[in-house]
Amino acid sequence: MTTDEQSLSTAGRPLTARGEKTRARLLDAAEHVFAELGYHEASIVKITEHAGIGLGTFYLYFETKQAIFEDLVLDLNQRVRRSMSEEMEGATTRIEAERAGFAGFFRFTAEHPALYRVVREAEFVSPPTLKLHYERIVEGYRQGLARAQSDGDIDPRLDPHVAAWALMGVGELIGMRFLLWDRDVNGAPAALDDEVFDSMMRFIDNALGGRRTQGGDE
Amino acid sequence: MTTDEQSLSTAGRPLTARGEKTRARLLDAAEHVFAELGYHEASIVKITEHAGIGLGTFYLYFETKQAIFEDLVLDLNQRVRRSMSEEMEGATTRIEAERAGFAGFFRFTAEHPALYRVVREAEFVSPPTLKLHYERIVEGYRQGLARAQSDGDIDPRLDPHVAAWALMGVGELIGMRFLLWDRDVNGAPAALDDEVFDSMMRFIDNALGGRRTQGGDE
């Protein structure tokens, strides 16, 4: 359930139950520390302290600070995607699916606001890992859009690949502005305001070009 | 022409012609060094070396490493916006303006790919500066969209503020994926592929909901 796509670093060592647990502790601590302080302010000492583990132990499980960061990003990637696909399960039309997918994305972001930050920081800490993250999300999207297109569910003139990236962009900045920034003021978990969500969905609904109006091309 | 909005750091000191020149040299060097290495890999020594100036001199012009970074982001912000509004000048309809604005944005990004990176890194180095950057861009957008709305040029049901952020997101991720990543392979200046651009504009055109089809509300 976890050993699937990972395969990026994770020093290979036997790992008995005890070891497994320690490793998990470290990853969990890293999540909190990186999220709160950012990559460069975070230190191995802080991570091991948070995990309640000796400093030296860290290097039994991860080669470097960067290695644990990369593992963390991949872990988060799986979790967001799960959150999205869970929400999308029942959807029948593409627009329904889209609405559900975004709801899942925002739910995850609202629940783990700081984690969003970790992912974005990957752009500077480990670009290849960030690419992986984005590409895995986009790929699902692209397929969904292509299928919707052959079902006549959305505008056939759109390029699914381009549209998928455009949708990611919308989600990313709307999430950043209306979930994370607004949240900073108080401390509430705060879901995305309904009006904002609806307005965004109208934008997207338009963009994908619903069923009707497939008339001429100018 | 430059002293307008700046006002964020820039230690206040007399500054004769000679000093002015040195300061400009430092900012220019910072641009190159930050762009190439990122904030944390960049060092004051590297910046002063690139500028051909003594290490200590740096601190006569900037309080800290962070201060020069912030000045740089604000400077870039002005330049992108100029690039966008230059391009938008002749446009009559909102869609035309949109197309031109994006063209300007991508032109700037293509010409200064590394600078894009500096701006995005501001999210981690100086969040308030990043907010300023985004908000200055969005504000122009929002006004344009609101005006277009009262002219009946775009879907009246959209919230201009939300739509503006959505558009920013589209530009940001499309630029990142199709300009910066594709570019990395070879080294060409490479403008955004026409097909990609057109496809993105179709998406946006749809999203803003052109003149026709203003029918019912469900």
Add this chain to the structure above:
DNA sequence: AGTCAACCTGAAACATGATTCAGGTTGTGG
């Protein structure tokens, strides 16, 4: 009730780099 992997530990080695400071240089106005 001993043995041996596997696991854990934190002080110290090493590296890096921002910032300061005591003292030099430049060039302009008189």
Add this chain to the structure above:
DNA sequence: CCACAACCTGAATCATGTTTCAGGTTGACT
């Protein structure tokens, strides 16, 4: 051609933090 701002300099000071290492601890198995 003197004097004094304004300007410049880079070695030394501090601070921080990753990574290593020599030596303990634990617990499953016999």
